[in-house]
Amino acid sequence: MTKNKKIIIVVIIALLIIIPISTLAITGIIILPRTDEKTIEEENKKDTERLLEEKAKWEEEHKNDINMKQSSSTFSSEEKAVFEKEEKELKEKEDKIKNVMKKYHKEEFEQILQDIANSPNFQGVIENKNDYIAPEEIKLYEIVIQTIEEENLSNEDKEVLRGFIEQQKDTIDKNNELKARADRILE
Numbered sequence: 001m002t003k004n005k006k007i008i009i010v011v012i013i014a015l016l017i018i019i020p021i022s023t024l025a026i027t028g029i030i031i032l033p034r035t036d037e038k039t040i041e042e043e044n045k046k047d048t049e050r051l052l053e054e055k056a057k058w059e060e061e062h063k064n065d066i067n068m069k070q071s072s073s074t075f076s077s078e079e080k081a082v083f084e085k086e087e088k089e090l091k092e093k094e095d096k097i098k099n100v101m102k103k104y105h106k107e108e109f110e111q112i113l114q115d116i117a118n119s120p121n122f123q124g125v126i127e128n129k130n131d132y133i134a135p136e137e138i139k140l141y142e143i144v145i146q147t148i149e150e151e152n153l154s155n156e157d158k159e160v161l162r163g164f165i166e167q168q169k170d171t172i173d174k175n176n177e178l179k180a181r182a183d184r185i186l187e
Contacts (some may be wrong), residue, residue, distance in 0.1 A: 097164050100157045104147050110139075112139050133174050141165075141172055145181045162186065 075083070101109040116136045133141075147153070149159050165172065165182050172178045 039096065068167050070106060090150045092159075093163070100153075100160050101144065101147065103157070104151050104153075105143055108143060112136065133178075135172060136180065137171065138175060141175075141182075143167065143180065145185060148185050149181070 022139060036171060048067075098113075119136045144161055148158060148165070153161070164186060165185060169182065169186075172182045
């Protein structure tokens with residue numbers, strides 16, 4: 001036999017011995033998942049404990065963040081009383097404005113309020129667009145400004161309507177004509 005044939009035979013024999021041995025060695029390294037109930041239960045228990053420990057650690061690290069969120073979402077009775085008082089004051093202001101407007105333009109004002117109530121622009125969340133005022137809003141502001149400009153108002157009525165214009169100034173400023181008229185009133 002030639003030298004080359006001897007080398008090939010030695011390599012084949014070595015491969016026949018090495019392949020089965022390496023296969024056995026690899027199967028010992030590969031960990032097959034256990035599927036019996038007891039093992040699964042133990043693994044689940046370990047995972048649960050590990051996750052609870054991680055959660056506790058995270059809560060401890062973010063304790064101040066959580067306290068801030070809880071304190072902002074729950075109000076003390078004093079804070080609730082302040083909110084209720086402010087809400088009541090706003091309602092009284094709104095009622096004063098309505099009463100003043102009804103003195104001078106009852107039917108027209110009530111029609112505008114009805115239009116606003118039926119408008120899709122004022123149902124649900126209103127998208128705040130920088131340059132848009134709903135037509136119903138324009139009518140409302142126009143009639144309030146017109147009342148201040150043209151009617152012989154008492155000082156109290158004039159101040160109530162001026163307060164409304166001041167409160168709504170950001171919205172009124174979106175319309176140049178209304179802005180100019182409101183600025184003249186507020187001077």
